[in-house]
Amino acid sequence: MIHPGFRRALPRLPRALPALALATALLAGCATPGQAPSSPTNEAPVRVKVLAINDFHGNLLPPAGGIRIADPARPGETLQVQAGGAEYLASAVQSLRAKNPHHVFVAAGDLVGASPLLSALFHDEPTIEALGLMGLELSAVGNHEFDEGLAELQRKQNGGCHPGDGCKGPKPFEGARYRYLAASTVDERNGQTVFPAYAIKRFDGVPMAFIGLTLKGTPGLVSPSGVRGLRFEDEVQTVNRLVPELQRQGVQAIAVLIHEGGYPTGGHNECPGISGPIVDIVERLDPAVDLVISGHTHRAYVCRIAGRLVTSGDKFGTLVSEIDVELDRRSGDVRSVSAGNVIVQHDRFAKDAQQTALIAGYQQVAGPLIHRHVGRIAASFDRDETRSPGGGTAMGQLVADAMLAATAPADQGAAELALTNIGGVRTGLVLQGDGSVSYGDLFAALPFGNALVTVELSGAQLLQVLEEQWRGQPKFRPLQVSRGFAYTWDPARPVGQRVLPDSVTLNGEPLRAERRYRVAINAFLQAGGDGYATLTQGQAAVIGPRDVDALEAFVKAQPGPLQPSSLDRVRRR
Structure with missing residues (x-):
């Protein structure tokens, strides 16, 4: 497992750290690469809870209108539910995490950028801090993470004052507690990925890999200055190239965090029909990939595509994808995986006190302009x-x-x-x-x-x-x-x-x-x-x-x- 202290130190690792180096660091003291986990006498699977969000976009406060869902009382009609906001999202994550000691909280990108003023005024530092307090561990890099360029994204990871605006928040900015992953985003100056390609986390000794991807079409979605000098490689080719590398390290359970998505026709926990880029991507992935956590389209769905589970959690923290995975102790592979999107309803989850205090500190500075x-x-x-x-x-x-x-x-x-x-x-x-x-x-x-x-x-x-x-x-x-x-x-x-x-x-x-x-x-x-x-x-x-x-x-x-x-x-x- 990733030790909490080491997880906090992750942002200080070299910016272009190769994926293998990060994986080796995470596996230190564990099974020898290439060996499957030793089989204990108890053959019951390891049950893991993966919690996921996508497209948070700095919505520290609940988004106006909440989320629109199908009205169970009126077929064909929809209703709006008050949902989202960092205070309620943190409580939802804490509540869901408490169901299983083996858990991980991940994201599929666009956590920052295109943010409301409370976050944007401080270059999204409040959002980075809020997600760290919630216990977020890993995130793919979305296209909006590049809105202010690679150097600014690296500052968000590593900390320090903004080079132009300085330190405007109520306390010094220390950087993200979670690790950004960018398997398909390459710095053309050195040929290295701008962040590690993947991370490996162990659950009761069984490893599971998380590969992070930015959509290939990012240059068409971001101002040219934001992606200058970067190359965005094909998502499928990138994943399929990494699968053998992971398997040589004894990893059989593989999840993909990808900032690309689809357009469903059903409700937030349905998928009677889905179109869009994610369909072709998932259909061409190596069979070893067990789970795909997607985003970008601001839609909610739980799908089976080419036999794989594919999820997306709407936007702005209104949903948390609750994914239950069973890992086989002997083979290390996934036995089963299921999911449901949980609405972060204000009448179900209370406000988290830490988030309330963090938001209040920034509101004191930004309030006059916001209001x-x-x-x-x-x-x-x-x-x-x-x-x-x-x-x-x-x-x-x-x-x-x-x-x-x-x-x-x-x-x-x-x-x-x-x-x-x-x-x-x-x-x-x-x-x-x-x-x-x-x-x-x-x-x-x-x-x-x-x-x-x-x-x-x-x-x-x-x-x-x-x-x-x-x-x-x-x-x-x-x-x-x-x-x-x-x-x-x-x-x-x-x-x-x-x-x-x-x-x-x-x-x-x-x-x-x-x-x-x-x-x-x-x-x-x-x-x-x-x-x-x-x-x-x-x-x-x-x-x-x-x-x-x-x-x-x-x-x-x-x-x-x-x-x-x-x-x-x-x-x-």
């Missing part, structure tokens, strides 16, 4: 693109309208329309009390601090941008458009021809292929993020304000409470 009043809403602004046939969302359209308002003046770019990616809009605005909206609410929706950029595109290029919503994407990722811009798309038409050219209009006028248009986007899209390569061709760029500042100004300027706009800008035939 600064901005305006009011008359109804909730939803962000779920799947609830509209065309893909428009009330929150996405609000952001696009704010972008247009901020960049329409001649000195800010003279924009005629605005486009924003749905992935950059992290959450909506939930109507509460008198409808008051704070700066913290707006920052939760737009946490990246992207600058707005106005560029010039031809009508033909703009049409090509719209077609890129379906190119190279695991699913339709709709652009959110500003008022006055409209079009129709047809899912029956082939990719590359789905937008009906004659339907595209700007302020009632048909789009003209040869005309030049001024388009406001964010810096992420200008760099070709989310696969929008055509946006990199924009000319005569003018840099504007940050997206969250534009949204704040727009909300402040409204004479009364904001109403969501109708979702008819983008129509699906």
Whole structure:
């Protein structure tokens, strides 16, 4: 087993420590590599509880709206359950861990990045500390861990003050108590993985390996500066190459923590149908892999794919995947594995006192900015693109309208329309009390601090941008458009021809292929993020304000409470 004291020291190991070196350190004093565990007289299996989360994204406080699940009393309907938040998550983990002395708490990436202001203001140091207090031991590196670049991620692992902002928290930042794993992420300067590829933990003498992976498509999801000099290798090839290495060390039980996922059709503990990249990945994995813990898509599921158990725990700490594994003492392999997603309900779990104290310390510093009043809403602004046939969302359209308002003046770019990616809009605005909206609410929706950029595109290029919503994407990722811009798309038409050219209009006028248009986007899209390569061709760029500042100004300027706009800008035939 990983000794608690040694686990705390793990972050101090060399940054590019090869996986084998880490595994050897963890196995020191245990079975000789290549030998199976000696068989005791008692042949009962070792029962292990693996607890897992994914896509926490710095949600120290409960996310607005909690989690939406199937309503057991009304088939076909859903209901919202108040869930999540570090205080309740810590209690849930503690309660589940108490069921079995053989346990491990792991994660599938995106623990930080795209975080609410309480965490983001301190470069996610509060989240790193909170997860350490909960007893998290291992995590894959997600794409959002690279939002501020490799050097900053290494600082999160190893500790120390931020090089630009210094130490802003209530106490010095000591780094993560848990170990990041990155089997497929290679530093091109030295050919080494940026963090160990895997870790091995022993349960009553029987070893189990955990391989950590970042999705191969990370460069298309992160600003180029965040992944410069890094190579993201194929997930399946990486795992299958490591399996023999682990087996030579006597390890037969193998779990994969991967920041990639799928799109299920059932409830949070079901999987009647699942699509997306995780399906192909799992189907091609070496048969020796017993368990896959996934993430990235912000969905919840418990699946069997190619005979293997595959789990995902939604997002923002609203669920904990409770996975029960039986290890054979003689062979060291997995006898059985089962799982269920446990909702971190506020009426089931109490607040953890340590988490409450940690959060309070950071709130004392950040509170005035978080709670600064901005305006009011008359109804909730939803962000779920799947609830509209065309893909428009009330929150996405609000952001696009704010972008247009901020960049329409001649000195800010003279924009005629605005486009924003749905992935950059992290959450909506939930109507509460008198409808008051704070700066913290707006920052939760737009946490990246992207600058707005106005560029010039031809009508033909703009049409090509719209077609890129379906190119190279695991699913339709709709652009959110500003008022006055409209079009129709047809899912029956082939990719590359789905937008009906004659339907595209700007302020009632048909789009003209040869005309030049001024388009406001964010810096992420200008760099070709989310696969929008055509946006990199924009000319005569003018840099504007940050997206969250534009949204704040727009909300402040409204004479009364904001109403969501109708979702008819983008129509699906």
